[in-house]
Amino acid sequence: MTAGPEPMSEAARAALNRELSELRGERAKVAATLDDADEPGDRADQADELQRATEAERLDARIEEIEGRLREASAAGPPSNGTIGVGSTVGVRFGDGTESTLHIGELADADDPALVTVDSPLGRALLGHAAGDSVAYATPLGRTTAVVLSVGAGGGS
Structure with missing residues (x-):
């Protein structure tokens, strides 16, 4: 965080x-x-x-x-526009070139496979960043990066 x-x-x-x-x-x-x-x-x-x-x-x-x-x-206060916070919907490009739309949330939700919690390594890395930023985070296979493509308000939990 x-x-x-x-x-x-x-x-x-x-x-x-x-x-x-x-x-x-x-x-x-x-x-x-x-x-x-x-x-x-x-x-x-x-x-x-x-x-x-x-x-x-x-x-x-x-x-x-x-x-x-x-x-x-x-x-x-409320999340600022353009900055990733809890509830944001985020487009990212991972280090391997794949792109995904994620939801940043407080609580894990088995029904939302695109949800990333703020306590996860990726969630912590994304918080506070904006479109165009590159973030690094730990995975079980080692450190990797992701580029923030877009940030929007979402309905995550």
Whole structure:
């Protein structure tokens, strides 16, 4: 990622807000099952209670992560035209000469094979760049490059 807070498209913001709402609902269900009794019960009860508490902690961490990302995006403002940010649609030419249109998103989506997350090496390399820029990034086979052909607003998550 770039040095400052990353801008986020409205579509990406909406996707994170949906996930946040779902996580809060799931967290409320888990919290309702946590036992406040003073007597610990048998080992199975203790193990089940520990598992639910661990799940609550996992949910709390993800909720905090999303809230932080939404605050950061608010501070950054909307993505600027012509600069790659979360939600951008990007045309790129890879080092081997192939061209592709990609969507830059926060969350992986199995239904969108063109989605590149901001946490991936290519996603991190592209953020903040504009058409005409060349970026280098790591792949399992070593470092490679891509040239940004075009940047547009998109509906990525």
